[in-house]
Each structure stands twice: as structure tokens, then as C-alpha cells.
Amino acid sequence: LQHQRATGHTGQVKKATVEDVRKRIDILWERVQEEKKEETVDLGKRLEVRKE
Amino acid sequence: KHWEDDTDEEDEDVDDTDDIDPEAEYAAWKLRELKRIRRDREVIEAKEKEREEIERRRNLTEEERR
Amino acid sequence: MASKTHHAADERRFLDERGYSGPLAPNGANPATLLEKAVRERIIDSYFYKEQCYGINEADIVDRVVSHVTFIGGTYTIHQKPTPFICVVFKLLQLAPSDAILREYLEYGGAKFKYLRALALFYVRLTRASKDVYEMLEPYLSDRRKLRRRGRMGTSLTYVDVFVDELLTKERVCGTSLKRLTDRDVLEDLEQLEPRVSPLGDIEELLEEEDNLDQNGDDR
Numbered sequence: 001l002q003h004q005r006a007t008g009h010t011g012q013v014k015k016a017t018v019e020d021v022r023k024r025i026d027i028l029w030e031r032v033q034e035e036k037k038e039e040t041v042d043l044g045k046r047l048e049v050r051k052e
Numbered sequence: 053k054h055w056e057d058d059t060d061e062e063d064e065d066v067d068d069t070d071d072i073d074p075e076a077e078y079a080a081w082k083l084r085e086l087k088r089i090r091r092d093r094e095v096i097e098a099k100e101k102e103r104e105e106i107e108r109r110r111n112l113t114e115e116e117r118r
Numbered sequence: 119m120a121s122k123t124h125h126a127a128d129e130r131r132f133l134d135e136r137g138y139s140g141p142l143a144p145n146g147a148n149p150a151t152l153l154e155k156a157v158r159e160r161i162i163d164s165y166f167y168k169e170q171c172y173g174i175n176e177a178d179i180v181d182r183v184v185s186h187v188t189f190i191g192g193t194y195t196i197h198q199k200p201t202p203f204i205c206v207v208f209k210l211l212q213l214a215p216s217d218a219i220l221r222e223y224l225e226y227g228g229a230k231f232k233y234l235r236a237l238a239l240f241y242v243r244l245t246r247a248s249k250d251v252y253e254m255l256e257p258y259l260s261d262r263r264k265l266r267r268r269g270r271m272g273t274s275l276t277y278v279d280v281f282v283d284e285l286l287t288k289e290r291v292c293g294t295s296l297k298r299l300t301d302r303d304v305l306e307d308l309e310q311l312e313p314r315v316s317p318l319g320d321i322e323e324l325l326e327e328e329d330n331l332d333q334n335g336d337d338r
Contacts, residue, residue, distance in 0.1 A: 010124075011126060011127050011128070012121070012124040012125065012126060012127060013124060013125050013126075013173045013175050014124055014125075015122075015124060015176065015213075016175040018218045018219055020175075020177040021177050021180060021219055021222045021223070021227070022222055023177070024177040024181060025230060025234075028180060028181060028184045029231075065273065066266050066275050067264075068188075068189075068263075068264040068265060068266045068275065069264070070232075070263045078262065080262070081260075081277070081279060082318065084277070084279060084283075085260075085279070085316060085317075085318055086318070086325065088259070088283055089321055089325070092302075
């Protein structure tokens with residue numbers, strides 16, 4: 001499990017800094033934008049298929 | 053995602069997409085903001101009135117004492 | 119006690135049966151008891167909390183919100199299932215993020231992810247002193263984005279600004295009793311707060327305008 005790897009054997013997890021939080025927000029925002037783009041592409045493809 | 057597999061999945065029936073009609077959404081917000089401001093003012097005015105009333109009564113009793 | 123660099127991965131020490139002995143929230147509340155006992159128990163028992171809230175830090179919180187928080191609320195359905203929203207609130211109470219991190223959730227992250235803003239708004243209301251609650255929450259009375267809300271009665275639509283207003287004026291929000299705020303006018307008299315200025319600007323004029331609209335019956 002991913003969380004067990006993160007916490008190791010110590011049962012502890014490293015505190016995040018403000019910079020860590022900002023970075024995570026940026027990464028997630030990019031991911032969401034990518035997903036949206038793919039959705040639109042998918043939709044476009046489906047519409048094209050229907051036209052044929 | 054089995055924490056989501058419970059009985060009902062009807063939460064999708066409420067659409068929370070923003071900026072479908074930005075002008076209407078702004079107008080609706082403006083109305084809400086005005087109502088809040090009006091309500092807050094009424095609360096303050098009621099408080100002030102109450103304070104004045106207490107003051108008035110205090111003055112009355114002082115006069116009555118004389 | 120928690121270390122300076124690490125969090126405990128789970129809530130056991132937070133909810134120690136001998137009683138929580140960690141630091142109090144800035145408003146003097148014990149963070150372990152801010153959510154009601156029945157709700158806390160449901161959270162700890164929930165799959166979502168066990169699988170998604172173990173061993174996470176302040177940055178992972180953003181990930182959980184973006185991936186799983188699609189509505190606000192306390193518990194929902196007749197089974198009173200805890201919402202992912204309230205589960206993440208409970209995790210935040212353990213992590214006790216700094217004001218700097220909260221500002222990041224509210225402003226930079228909140229502009230992108232409205233449910234992240236909603237989470238931080240609720241958390242700030244639970245844990246911060248009255249003056250800071252007004253200062254940190256009021257700017258978002260101008261955020262008109264939509265929020266889905268789920269409760270026992272089903273799903274409804276609300277807005278970030280309405281949520282903020284509820285946090286500032288109501289006694290119970292998201293199935294949680296809120297500590298009383300010092301009235302705003304009292305803090306103004308103590309010169310701890312400046313009077314709030316609405317982004318709408320000249321209020322007198324606008325209120326008059328609204329009156330006219332009401333009279334014409336076409337205010338919507």
C-alpha cells in the first residue's frame with residue numbers, strides 16, 4: 001500500500017511545508033487540465049464517429 | 053472505490069458546474085450579498101434601538117426619583 | 119507529543135482514551151472534541167477515512183480533496199454516513215496546519231479547487247479566534263461558485279458565499295455545533311476590526327435600487 005510505504009515502519013509521516021502544498025496544488029491542477037483536454041478530445045472523436 | 057458503493061448515487065443530479073451563465077450567476081450573487089448587508093444592518097439598528105431604549109428608561113427613572 | 123517534523127500516521131494518539139494532551143486550537147478549543155462524538159466514531163469506522171486519511175500530510179490533503187470531495191456536509195443518508203468532506207476535516211484537526219498553509223488552501227489552491235476552499239473555510243471557523251475568522255472568511259463572501267451539499271434530506275445546491283455566511287452566522291453547519299463568535303460590531307468597537315466593505319461598493323445606492331426592483335416585482 002502506498003501509505004505504508006510513505007510512513008515506513010515509524011508510523012509517522014513527514015510534515016509538509018507551504019512550498020510542498022503549493023507544488024501539490026500545481027501538479028493536481030495540471031492533472032485536472034490534462035483530464036479535461038482528453039475528455040474533450042474523446043468527445044470530439046465520438047462525434048466524428050457518429051457523423052460517419 | 054467501495055466507500056462510494058452505498059445505496060444512492062443521486063448526488064450527480066445536482067450540477068455544480070460554474071459559469072454556465074456568468075451574468076445570471078453574478079446577478080444572483082449580487083442579490084444574496086445585498087440581502088446579507090440589509091440583514092446585518094437591521095441587526096445593528098435593532099441593537100442601537102435597544103440601547104437607546106435602555107438609556108431612555110434610565111433617564112425616566114432618574115427624573116421620577118427627583 | 120507530536121514532533122516538529124512529523125505527524126503520527128493515525129489518530130490513536132490524537133484520540134487517546136486518557137484524553138488529548140496536545141496543543142489547543144488558536145481559539146482555545148480542544149481539536150479532538152470539535153466534531154461531535156457520534157460523528158467522530160462514524161468517521162474512524164468509515165472505509166474512506168481508513169483508506170484515504172491514514173499517514174497523510176498537509177500536501178496529501180489537497181490530493182484527497184481534489185480526488186474525492188465532490189460535496190460538503192457532515193453525515194448523509196439515513197445511515198448517517200460521514201462525508202469525505204467531514205473525514206478530511208477530522209484529519210486536518212489532527213494535522214493542525216499553520217495559517218500560512220491555510221492561506222494556501224484558501225487562496226492559491228482555493229481559486230483552483232472550490233471544495234479545497236470550502237474545507238479550509240470550515241476548518242478556520244472551527245479553530246481560529248473570532249477576529250481571524252472574520253478576516254480570513256469574509257473575503258470569500260464574493261466567491262459565487264456553486265457547491266453541492268449532502269445531508270440526511272438528500273442533495274442540494276449552495277454557493278461558497280452562502281457557506282461563508284452560514285459559518286459566520288449559524289450555530290450548526292455540516293452537522294457540527296460551532297463555537298460562538300464574538301459579534302463583529304463588538305470587535306469593531308474594540309478597534310480589532312475595520313468595518314467590512316462589500317465588493318459592491320456604494321451600498322446606499324444599491325439598497326435603493328433593490329427596493330425599486332422589489333416594487334416592480336422583477337428582482338429575479
